[in-house]
Amino acid sequence: MLEHGTTGEPVGSPKAPPAPLLERGHLRLLTFNLQVGIQTSAYHHYLTRSWQHFLPHPQRLKRLAMMGTILEQFDVVGLQEVDGGSFRSSRVNQVEFLAAQARFPHYFQQLNRNLGKFAQHSNGLLSRLVPSRIEEHRLPGMLPGRGAIHARYGDGPDALHIFVAHLALSHRGRVRQLDYLSDIIQPLRHVVVMGDLNCTPDQLHAHERFSTSLPLHPVKPLLSYPSWQPRRALDHILLSQTLEAAEVRVLDHLFSDHLPIAVDLPLPAACVSALAEAEHAQTHERS
Numbered sequence: 001m002l003e004h005g006t007t008g009e010p011v012g013s014p015k016a017p018p019a020p021l022l023e024r025g026h027l028r029l030l031t032f033n034l035q036v037g038i039q040t041s042a043y044h045h046y047l048t049r050s051w052q053h054f055l056p057h058p059q060r061l062k063r064l065a066m067m068g069t070i071l072e073q074f075d076v077v078g079l080q081e082v083d084g085g086s087f088r089s090s091r092v093n094q095v096e097f098l099a100a101q102a103r104f105p106h107y108f109q110q111l112n113r114n115l116g117k118f119a120q121h122s123n124g125l126l127s128r129l130v131p132s133r134i135e136e137h138r139l140p141g142m143l144p145g146r147g148a149i150h151a152r153y154g155d156g157p158d159a160l161h162i163f164v165a166h167l168a169l170s171h172r173g174r175v176r177q178l179d180y181l182s183d184i185i186q187p188l189r190h191v192v193v194m195g196d197l198n199c200t201p202d203q204l205h206a207h208e209r210f211s212t213s214l215p216l217h218p219v220k221p222l223l224s225y226p227s228w229q230p231r232r233a234l235d236h237i238l239l240s241q242t243l244e245a246a247e248v249r250v251l252d253h254l255f256s257d258h259l260p261i262a263v264d265l266p267l268p269a270a271c272v273s274a275l276a277e278a279e280h281a282q283t284h285e286r287s
Helices: 060-071 094-101 171-185 201-206 208-212 269-286
Strands: 026-033 076-083 106-114 120-127 133-138 147-153 160-166 190-196 216-218 235-240 247-250 261-266
Touching (some): 026 060, 026 160, 026 235, 076 094, 076 190, 094 106, 106 133, 120 160, 147 269, 160 171
Parallel strands (some): 026 076, 160 190
Antiparallel strands (some): 026 261, 216 235, 247 261
16 A cells, blocks of 8 residues: 655555446546635635635635545546645645545645645645555755655556646746656656646647657646636646547636646556556555
């Protein structure tokens, strides 16, 4: 079992009936910047509701519970701007809470900016398949606090690699971070990169090293920001050339200032075999 927190200690495993994912041969993916559960539906809310980034709100758990009912439809979820359990979130680890609400048996929290009891800025991964390995990457930048989760499913050249990332606001910071990710991605075959990348598809294509490292190509770009009147495609699910999306969609407004992006991803037969072999080996080890 690989449900580990940022310290390497287990953070729990909510019970859920195993879904026949490998029989289906495809995964339902979602990426969502949930803005720590703050309801935002107008620009002026950035000012009038900014206090919720520091103080608890009585409706926050209710909003998260509603999010959980949506996340339950998916197999692998990448989360950005989640709180790992601090004063502002009423001491609730939002990754763990959403995993329980949506009945995900495996989850991982990456703590990127630790402000002690006041805020625990994190990325999160929710998964119905147990990853063979999870790695944390601290992304370079002028200001620390950006990270990426690398989850590997299966072993060997046909393993599936899923990255969950939240990139910098500044162009210079994003260039360095995309350079960093390019070095990791380049030797891999089946790759998904998803998250709030804070840049448009054109800006991604302009980064030659990243766009040719595998190469990656963006799934049909969907407008995701701001959520109440989407004008920019900042949230992405990127696929390697070995993968092709069957369906791409943007979900309805879920309180945050970003909209969730979803992809239905058929897996190549060799990739399914690699995942099945890893699952069989893990089951044998547990027994």
